[in-house]
Amino acid sequence: MRKLWAKITGLAILATLLLPELVAAAGPAAAPLVMVADTRKFTGWEAWWTNLYNESHFWFTVVTVVSIPIVGLLFGVLADLIMGAIGIDLKSRELAEH
C-alpha cells in the first residue's frame, strides 16, 4: 500500500510540473507580461509596499499570505467574544435536512 501511495504522490507531483507546461505550450508564443507599480506617488508604508512588489514578488507573496490569516484570526476571535456576550450557543446545532 505504501508503494502505491508513493507512486500516486509521485505521479501527482509530476502532473503538476508537466501539465501546466503542456497547456501553456498549446498557445502561440507571447512576450511575458510585466507589471510595475508606480512608487512615485507614495511615501511611508505605501512606498515600502510598492517597492517590495517591484523588487521581489516572492517576499511580496510571503507578506500577503502571512498577513491574511493573521487578520482573519484576529477578527474571528473578536467576533467570538461578541457573539458569546450576546448569549448565542456557539458549540452545538441540530443536524437536519428538513
Added chain:
Amino acid sequence: MEFFYVMMPIAGIKIFWPGLIILGIGVGIIGGFFGMGGAWMVTPGLNILGFPMAFAIGTDIAHMAGKSLISTMRHGKFGNVDYKLGMIMLVGTVVGFEVGAQMVMWLERIGQVEKYVRILYLILLTLIAWMVFADVAKKKRKEKELAAKGLEADKLATGIEWHKTMHKIKIPPMIHFKEAQIYCSAWLPILVSFLTGWLAGILGIGGGLIRMPALIYFIGCPTHVAVGTDLFEVMISGLYGTATYTYKGRTELVAAMIMLVGAAIGAQVGTVATKYIKGYGIRIAFGLAVCGCAISILLKMMAKWFPAYGGAFDGSATALILGLVAAMSLYIGIRMIIGAKAEVAAKKAARVSVA
C-alpha cells in the same frame, strides 16, 4: 468626496472604499451561509468598482482566504467541518487548481480569458441550479409517497442520491468520515476535488460554488457538513490561490484587507444563521442565488453580442447581482436575528423556571 476614495498602491487606481466594505459584508454573509468564497459575486463587484480583471481575481481570492478562516472557525465549533475529508480533498484541489490557473494564464496570453471564463461560468451555473431544483422536487415526491403510506421521512433523507452509486466504488483504501457520516473510497473525494479544483483554477474562484454541491451530491455529506468542510477547503485553496496569484503580481492586499473588515462581520452572521435553518432551506436559497448569478452572466454576454444595447444589459447585470447579494444577505441576516432572539429568550425562560 475624496475621503471615500483610497489609492490602491499596486493597481495604481482610486477605489471607493465603502463599496469594498459593503461588498465584504454581503459576500461574508452569503459565503458563511452557503460555504463558499463568493468569488462569483466579488469578481464582478470589484470590476464594477473599477478593478481591472487581472487584479480583481487575485484580490478576491486573498480576501476569501481570510474570510473563510473566520467562517471555518465557527463551523468547526458547531461540528460542521470534517477535517479528514477536507485534508484528503486538498490533494486533488491543489493539483487541479494549479492546472486550471496555468490554463487561465495561457488564455490571458492569447487574449481570450474573459470570453471563456464567462461561457464556462454560465454552463456550470446552469448545471448546478438544475441539480439543486431537481433534488428538491425529488425529495418532495419521496415525502408525498411516504406520507401516502402513513410514514415520515428520516430527518437526513434527501432527494437525489447519486452518492449512493458513487459509494459502490470500493477501490482501497476505504475511509470512514465521522462528521460527514459516510464510508467510501479515498479516491472518490480525491477525484471530485481534482475536478472541482481544476474548474476553480480556471474560473479564479476558491471553488466553493462547485465543491459545496459536489460534496452533497457526489460524496454524500449532510448540507451543514458540506458547508463547513467546503469552507475549510476554500480557506486552504484560497491561501494557495493567493500565493499563486500574488506571485504572479495580481493581488491588491490593501483592497483585500478593507473587504475583510466587512467580511468578518458578514461571515459570522452567515455562519450562525446555518444553526437556525434546515439543510433544504440552505439548498433552495443556494439554487436561487446560482440562478441569479447565471442570469447576470448571460446579461453580460448579451451586452457583448448586442453592442447597441450594451449599456442597458451591463446595467441590468450589475443591478441584478447587487440586488441578489443585498436580498440574500438581508434574508439570511433576518433569519439569524430571529433565531438568535428565540434562542436567547428560551435560555432566559429556562433560567427563570429553574429559579
